[in-house]
Amino acid sequence: MAQGASALLVAEGEGLAERLRRMVRETNIPCFAPVGADPEEGRDMLSGGAAGLQLRAPSLLREGVADFLAAFRKRLNETVGRPALEELVDRPAPELPRLRIRNLDIPYPVIQGGMGIGVSWERLAGNVAHCGCVGIVSAIGTGYRYPGMSSQAGGRPVHSENLNSTPALKQILRSALEIADGRGAVGVNILCAINDYERVVRDSVEAGAQLIISGAGLPLSLPEYVGDADVALVPIVSSARALKLICKTWQRKFGRLPDAVVLEGPESGGHQGFSLEQCGDPAFSLDALLPSVIEERNQWGTFPVIAAGGIWDRADIDRLMALGADGVQMATRFIGTFECDANVRFKEVILKADKDTITLHGSPVGMPARGVKTALHRRIAEGDAPRIRCISNCVAPCEHGKGAAKVGYCIADSLGDAWGGDTESGLFFTGSSGWKLNELVHVKDLIGEITQDFGLTRLSH
Ligand SMILES: Cc1cc2nc3c(=O)[nH]c(=O)nc-3n(C[C@H](O)[C@H](O)[C@H](O)COP(=O)(O)O)c2cc1C
Known part of the structure; x- marks a missing residue:
């Protein structure tokens, strides 16, 4: 049954206690069991032979369950033999701040980065927003999503107006907003490099995007295309210099500043804002660039600086927030979700x-x-x-x-x-x-893990 594993986790579901006992009987390696919010459940699992528990609710670590916690800690030390784990149990992760972008008040400071073509459309973006973060729909290649809405040749959308299809984008955004059901925020990612950038920006505004994130070039005319629509504008930059140029241009021409800025470092997926040499140079790492971008932001205002590229877990988020970031944008981890819109292959x-x-x-x-x-x-x-x-x-x-x-x-x-x-x-x-990445998880569990708030307790409904 164990096939060379060092430990086993019993799957959730019917007959958990019985399956745990059988697993303990039949293997001689530590068996862990998942538990929900009920300490009683945890006690049963430990008395049924569980070497440790996978806690699905942080409330189990809080006061009021002292005896349970003591038993849990003792068992961890006996089985895993790492006192450091004991320290971890005692030290819940600090609360993450909320993220405020323009008039959006987002429960968790996490943006799911736009992924084109089709890796982040309605299902991923809608579910991320539903879990209290920012879900981003990719505005490119939407003609692939709804081939019936655009003209096609040999299975490919013909010309840019069908590749980046107006009705398809509107349908995708509508669905994402429906899934979000008023939680978090839903935006679009639009590459400056696409041929009909202005039209796609206007489509996104009409379709009700709450924010527009735009990179792969400098979005110097973006405010002109949105006019006075109530939509947050978030450029992606790879240097303080780029941010300066955007702020200077937007302020002079449109009397407007970015509502947030994403600093994308060279560990990110897809196109880079760096040369090949710079990508491997520590001077251009996300951590090295972040202070200068924060300093530049401080010259202009207080809009959030969002760090992106290579961010994997809560430890990465804490490190970047400690360096002064107001939030993070993560993309690759969301590929490993059931809700990610790309084909399973x-x-x-x-x-x-x-x-x-x-x-x-x-x-x-x-x-x-x-x-x-x-x-x-x-x-x-x-x-x-x-x-x-x-x-x-x-x-x-x-x-x-x-x-x-x-x-x-x-x-x-x-x-x-x-x-x-x-x-x-x-x-x-x-x-x-x-x-x-080695398994698919649900967006809700991933966001629970990276925020360390497994019940997503900040969501009000
Ligand atoms: C599959 C994939 C597609 C992407 N497509 C886009 C895109 O269309 N536009 C864009 O601005 N960034 C794109 N990105 C970059 C992400 O939005 C994000 O900023 C970056 O990947 C963050 O780094 P991480 O993936 O290490 O978390 C893409 C990334 C991935 C992995």
Whole structure:
């Protein structure tokens, strides 16, 4: 039953106590059991032979269950033999502050980064928002989501107006807002590099996006396109200099400042705001860049600075908040959720990826992009890559296929194929921590884990 495992966790569900006893009888390794909010349940599991407990509710660690806690601690030390764990049990994580962006009051300071094509659409973004964070729909390639709403050729949306389809984006946003049901916030991510940026910004505003996050270029005209709509504007930058230029331009031309800014470091997934050399240079790490961006923000106002790129767990969040970040944007970890909108084969590629196969590649956008080395890269090297036809005419820097010819693949086609789960022609983006993903979880459990508030107690309804 154990097949070389060092410990086992009994699955939740019917007959838990009986299954635990059998597991303890039949194996000679520590068996852990999950418990909900009831200390009595925990006591039963420990008396049934559980070596330790997987606590699903932080309330079990609070006062009022002292005897239970003492038994739990004793058992942890006996079985796992690590006194450090005892200290952890005594030291609940400090509360995370709420995140305020413009007039949005978000229970947890976590933004799920936009992931195109199709990795973050209504299901992921809606559920993240429903759990009290910011869910971000990717505005690119929406024609793949609803092929019936746009003109297609050979299964591909024709031209940018069908690739980034107005009715499809509106439908996706409507669904995401419905799933969110008034909790958290739902926004869109729009790459500055797409050919019809202005139109997609206007579509997003009309569809009710609560915020717009925009990078892969400097969104210098973004305020003009939203006019006086009540939508928070959040540029993505990779340096204090970029933030300065945005603030200066927006203030001079539109009398407006960003409502928050995302600083994306070089461990992030997809396109980088750095050269290949900079990506490997510690001077350009997220932690190294953050203080200068905070200092620049301080010159202009008090809008939140959001750190992104390589953030994995609560320890990373605490470290960045201690450096002065007001929140974090995380993307790769959300690929490992049931709710992530990509095909399950997309998720499997990331779940199976190891450290060596996650690398930086050239992209038609003209920036290095991080993803998994898959069949597409082998096919490019062997001269057997899918033909570049530029059906969707997606990004301006590619100049209608010229950039694609240089790197050997079309970015819209390859990302669309990855979303659909085609492992032979797909391009699979991930952040550098993608190799750590090894299972799918529910968004609610992931957000519980990273906020250390498993009941998501801050949500009011
Ligand atoms: C699959 C994937 C697709 C992405 N697509 C976009 C995108 O379309 N636009 C964008 O601004 N950022 C994109 N990103 C970057 C994320 O929004 C995010 O800022 C970054 O990946 C954070 O780092 P992490 O993945 O290590 O958490 C993408 C990232 C991934 C993993």
